[in-house]
Amino acid sequence: xxxxxxxxxxxxxxxxxxxxxxxxxxxxxxxxxxxxxxxxxxxxxxxxxxxxxxxxxxxxxxxxxxxxxxxxxxxxxxxxxxxxxxxxxxxxxxxxxxxxxxxxxxxxxxxxxxxxxxxxxxxxxxxxxxxxxxxxxxxxxxxxxxxxxxxxxxxxxxxxxxxxxxxxxxxxxxxxxxxxxxxxxxxxxxxxxxxxxxxxxxxxxxxxxxxxxxxxxxxxxxxxxxxxxxxxxxxxxxxxxxxxxxxxxxxxxxxxxxxxxxxxxxxxxxxxxxxxxxxxxxxxxxxxxxxxxxxxxxxxxxxxxxxxxxxxxxxxxxxxxxxxxxxxxxxxxxxxxxxxxxxxxxxxxxxxxxxxxxxxxxxxxxxxxxxxxxxxxxxxxxxxxxxxxxxxxxxxxxxxxxxxxxxxxxxxx
Amino acid sequence: xxxxxxxxxxxxxxxxxxxxxxxxxxxxxxxxxxxxxxxxxxxxxxxxxxxxxxxxxxxxxxxxxxxxxxxxxxxxxxxxxxxxxxxxxxxxxxxxxxxxxxxxxxxxxxxxxxxxxxxxxxxxxxxxxxxxxxxxxxxxxxxxxxxxxxxxxxxxxx
Ligand SMILES: Cc1ncc(COP(=O)(O)O)c(C=O)c1O
Numbered sequence: 001x002x003x004x005x006x007x008x009x010x011x012x013x014x015x016x017x018x019x020x021x022x023x024x025x026x027x028x029x030x031x032x033x034x035x036x037x038x039x040x041x042x043x044x045x046x047x048x049x050x051x052x053x054x055x056x057x058x059x060x061x062x063x064x065x066x067x068x069x070x071x072x073x074x075x076x077x078x079x080x081x082x083x084x085x086x087x088x089x090x091x092x093x094x095x096x097x098x099x100x101x102x103x104x105x106x107x108x109x110x111x112x113x114x115x116x117x118x119x120x121x122x123x124x125x126x127x128x129x130x131x132x133x134x135x136x137x138x139x140x141x142x143x144x145x146x147x148x149x150x151x152x153x154x155x156x157x158x159x160x161x162x163x164x165x166x167x168x169x170x171x172x173x174x175x176x177x178x179x180x181x182x183x184x185x186x187x188x189x190x191x192x193x194x195x196x197x198x199x200x201x202x203x204x205x206x207x208x209x210x211x212x213x214x215x216x217x218x219x220x221x222x223x224x225x226x227x228x229x230x231x232x233x234x235x236x237x238x239x240x241x242x243x244x245x246x247x248x249x250x251x252x253x254x255x256x257x258x259x260x261x262x263x264x265x266x267x268x269x270x271x272x273x274x275x276x277x278x279x280x281x282x283x284x285x286x287x288x289x290x291x292x293x294x295x296x297x298x299x300x301x302x303x304x305x306x307x308x309x310x311x312x313x314x315x316x317x318x319x320x321x322x323x324x325x326x327x328x329x330x331x332x333x334x335x336x337x338x339x340x341x342x343x344x345x346x347x348x349x350x351x352x353x354x355x356x357x358x359x360x361x362x363x364x365x366x367x368x369x370x371x372x373x374x375x376x377x378x379x380x381x382x383x384x385x386x387x388x389x390x391x392x393x394x395x396x397x398x399x400x401x402x403x404x405x406x407x408x409x410x411x412x413x
Numbered sequence: 414x415x416x417x418x419x420x421x422x423x424x425x426x427x428x429x430x431x432x433x434x435x436x437x438x439x440x441x442x443x444x445x446x447x448x449x450x451x452x453x454x455x456x457x458x459x460x461x462x463x464x465x466x467x468x469x470x471x472x473x474x475x476x477x478x479x480x481x482x483x484x485x486x487x488x489x490x491x492x493x494x495x496x497x498x499x500x501x502x503x504x505x506x507x508x509x510x511x512x513x514x515x516x517x518x519x520x521x522x523x524x525x526x527x528x529x530x531x532x533x534x535x536x537x538x539x540x541x542x543x544x545x546x547x548x549x550x551x552x553x554x555x556x557x558x559x560x561x562x563x564x565x566x567x568x569x570x571x
Contacts, residue, residue, distance in 0.1 A: 346480060346481035346482060346484075347455075347481070348455060348480075348481035348482075348483070348542070348545060349423075349481050349482045349483070352419075352422060352539060353419055356418075363455070364454060365455075365456065378455065378456030378457070378479065378480075379455055379456055407419065408429065408482065
């Protein structure tokens with residue numbers, strides 16, 4: 001049963017007031033709030049079994065190691081990975097992407113090779129490839145986008161050539177909400193022998209994920225956008241590729257045997273986890289996965305699809321003068337992200353106005369500067385929903401925007 | 414003060430008025446100094462052109478920019494405040510203003526700023542927006558620091 005009011009009770013922060021108004025938290029694409037269960041898991045670790053993992057025979061260390069590996073197992077099952085040793089802990093999606101660019105990219109991308117991206121990538125799935133391409137004299141290409149913020153899939157076949165070594169795409173755009181046809185992209189990439197990477201930072205928190213069905217070679221995501229703590233992220237890589245990859249960071253914990261001259265590497269996944277890992281937050285992420293499983297990811301997606309449909313209708317009905325809402329208007333291919341611009345009222349002013357009403361939205365370029373610029377604006381206002389948001393909150397948002405526009409335009413509230 | 418009142422920031426509507434009808438925005442044919450500032454986080458920008466009388470007196474100052482109400486109002490209010498000042502006086506005003514904006518709320522002396530400039534002080538109720546109010550002043554500092562250099566109109570960043 002998906003009972004949003006009951007779910008809200010699990011999130012202590014949602015009962016906060018901001019300037020005397022109930023908090024309406026609509027900045028979930030930046031980071032999600034955390035349920036009591038996740039916060040408790042962190043406290044439990046620090047209070048009851050804080051110890052380093054994989055070293056030491058004492059009781060606490062063994063318990064910490066079990067819970068830490070247990071969390072990896074949970075994440076592995078959550079994305080339907082064949083095995084948990086293909087799940088590498090990182091700090092966040094950005095670090096996962098850098099790991100791929102350095103470890104896999106350095107060895108496999110050569111002069112003249114092509115990397116195909118979408119124009120709606122977050123900076124973290126753009127800049128590492130730009131840097132790699134610069135080091136290697138490789139070429140970056142982009143799939144064109146249609147006016148409604150969807151990819152022009154008709155152009156993909158001609159863009160993927162025998163020089164293409166990697167196709168990397170965001171599953172759900174953090175700036176537009178667009179859900180991209182990643183399965184189809186992956187098929188096309190593989191037909192030409194290119195590897196396929198999915199940036200799941202915005203999709204894994206909001207819909208069921210199945211890496212075997214997606215048939216992606218790499219998947220990256222962050223724990224903090226899916227009810228987990230900050231500082232813990234995930235990299236999934238197919239076994240035959242992960243086996244060939246050299247470590248990104250070296251040092252303790254990732255070695256098998258070390259002499260004064262050289263070292264050999266530990267088995268997967270520890271080969272990629274130098275140093276003491278983020279134990280507490282991995283366990284916290286494991287607890288977040290438990291929480292999401294208890295709701296059911298299909299139900300999460302359905303709830304958000306309903307909210308998206310409701311919000312699209314509300315915005316359409318409000319028919320706000322001079323307001324441009326970006327992204328596709330079909331809830332089947334759109335997540336709960338509403339990015340918009342108002343011709344004469346600056347996003348910052350709108351954001352400040354809404355904040356005074358307790359509504360937390362993001363303003364700016366959402367780490368997708370080239371995309372936001374291509375929309376012809378310097379910044380947008382973005383409201384992004386999650387499983388605990390309600391239709392009532394959509395109403396508060398639409399009313400808030402309506403009021404704000406009136407205030408800044410004719411000075412009457 | 415009503416905690417909910419958005420007028421805390423866009424106080425007395427001075428800021429809104431200056432944002433909707435910014436003063437001193439027609440570009441000059443002849444000018445002596447230019448200054449620019451950009452906030453990379455939000456893309457806001459401000460450009461100033463200053464025409465001097467003699468080597469020192471700010472006779473005319475015009476600005477162009479793109480950004481939020483506070484940024485635009487700050488540029489407009491600033492341009493009015495420094496017209497007729499010497500370069501030295503304008504520099505001092507700028508230093509004083511920036512200091513005041515950075516002081517904790519409540520530590521500003523009564524009447525620290527005369528006239529409409531004081532409207533900008535209210536932006537301090539919103540710490541994240543203080544940089545919006547300061548952008549124009551960075552552009553002014555940029556212009557004043559170039560005193561004596563003569564700039565060709567063609568080189569103006571638009
Ligand atoms: C689509 C997408 N990719 C990558 C990232 C980067 O995530 P992180 O900042 O946690 O590394 C984000 C976060 O904003 C995102 O929305």
